[in-house]
Amino acid sequence: MSFMSTFSKWLMGKLREERKAKILILGLDAAGKTTLTKYVNTGAFLEGITPTIGQNIDTINFEGWDITTIDVAGQEQFRFLWDIHYPGCSAVIFVIDAADIERLPEARDILRIHLVNNPILEKVPALIIANKQDLPQAIQAPMMIQLLNLHLDMKERTFAVFDCSALTGRGVVEAFAWLVNQLEMNKI
Ligand SMILES: Nc1nc2c(ncn2[C@@H]2O[C@H](COP(=O)(O)OP(=O)(O)OP(=O)(O)O)[C@@H](O)[C@H]2O)c(=O)[nH]1
Ligand SMILES: [Mg+2]
Numbered sequence: 001m002s003f004m005s006t007f008s009k010w011l012m013g014k015l016r017e018e019r020k021a022k023i024l025i026l027g028l029d030a031a032g033k034t035t036l037t038k039y040v041n042t043g044a045f046l047e048g049i050t051p052t053i054g055q056n057i058d059t060i061n062f063e064g065w066d067i068t069t070i071d072v073a074g075q076e077q078f079r080f081l082w083d084i085h086y087p088g089c090s091a092v093i094f095v096i097d098a099a100d101i102e103r104l105p106e107a108r109d110i111l112r113i114h115l116v117n118n119p120i121l122e123k124v125p126a127l128i129i130a131n132k133q134d135l136p137q138a139i140q141a142p143m144m145i146q147l148l149n150l151h152l153d154m155k156e157r158t159f160a161v162f163d164c165s166a167l168t169g170r171g172v173v174e175a176f177a178w179l180v181n182q183l184e185m186n187k188i
Contacts (some may be wrong), residue, residue, distance in 0.1 A: 020066045021183050024085050026114055027095035028107050029074035032131040035166040036095055037071045040176060045167045051075060055085070063180045079110075086120040090186065091179055093127045098144060098163070099135035108148045116153045125182040126159040127175055134165040158182060 025033045029051060038046045040060050052073040060067045070085050072078070092115055096107050111128075115121055130144045141161040145151050150159065162175035 018187055019064055020068070021090035022068045022070065022088055023091050023093060023179070024082075024089045025069055025071040025093045025095060026082060026110075027074055027129075028097070028103060028110060029076075030100075031074060031095040031097045031107070032129075032166045033071050033074060033093075033095045036093075036129065036131065036164070036172065037069050039166045039169060039172055040069075043169075045169070053078065054081060062176050065180055065183060067180075079114075082114060086118065089121065089124055090183055091125045091127065092121060093129060093179070095129045095131050096144070096148075097132050098130035098138040098140070099132040101137065101139065104139070104147055111148065112153065116157075123157070125179070125186070126154065126157060127179045127182075128159060128161040129164045129175060130161055131164050131166055133163045133170055134167045138163075 025037060027033050034049050034052050034056060035046065037056065037058060037060075038049065040062070041058060052071060054073055056071040058069045058071070060069055072082050072085065094111055094115060097103065115126060128144070128148075128150065130139060130141055132138050133140070139147065141163050144161055150161065160175075160178050162171045162178065164171035164175055166172065
C-alpha cells in the first residue's frame with residue numbers, strides 16, 4: 001500500500017473518529033428537553049413523554065456527526081445528577097419553556113449556577129432554546145436575552161438563542177445546525 005493511501009485511510013479514520021461529540025441538555029423540568037431530543041431523533045413530535053428520571057442517553061446523527069445527547073432530569077430533586085456529566089462535554093443545550101414567564105427567573109438562576117458559573121463548562125458553547133414558540137405567550141429570543149441577562153452573563157462565551165418548537169419543529173434544524181457548526185469550528 002502506498003504512503004498516500006495509508007495516509008488518506010488514516011486521515012479518514014481520524015476525521016470520522018473526531019466527528020463525535022457529547023452534548024449535555026439542561027433546563028428546568030417540563031422545559032421540553034426530552035421532547036426536543038426525540039424530535040431531532042425521529043423528525044416528529046412525540047406525545048405522552050413522561051418526566052425524565054435520571055437521564056436519557058441517545059445518539060443523534062446530524063450532518064455527519066455522531067452526537068451523544070445526555071438529556072437530564074430537570075426536576076429539582078434530580079439536579080445533583082447533572083454534575084457527573086459535565087466533564088468532556090463539547091457543548092451544552094439549555095432548554096427554556098419560553099411560554100412559562102413565571103418560571104423564567106428560576107431558569108435564569110439554574111442557568112447561572114450550572115453553566116455560567118461552572119468552571120468545568122467555562123469554554124463550552126451554549127445553545128439556548130426558547131422552546132414552545134407554538135404557544136401565543138412565548139417570549140422570543142431578543143427579549144429572552146434581556147430577561148436572562150445573557151448579553152452580560154455570556155459575554156465570554158459563544159452562545160446563541162433560537163426560537164423553537166419541539167411540537168411543530170420550528171427552528172429545531174437551524175438550532176442544531178448552529179451547534180454542529182460550533183463543533184466543526186472547535187475541532188480545527
Ligand atoms: N406546546 C408545546 N409543548 C411542548 C413543547 N415541547 C415540549 N412540550 C410539552 O411539555 C411537556 C414537558 O416536556 P418534556 O420533554 O417531558 O420536558 P423535559 O424538559 O424533558 O422535563 P423533565 O424530564 O421533567 O426534565 C410535555 O407535555 C411536552 O409535550 C413545545 O415546543 N410546545
Ligand atoms: Mg425529560
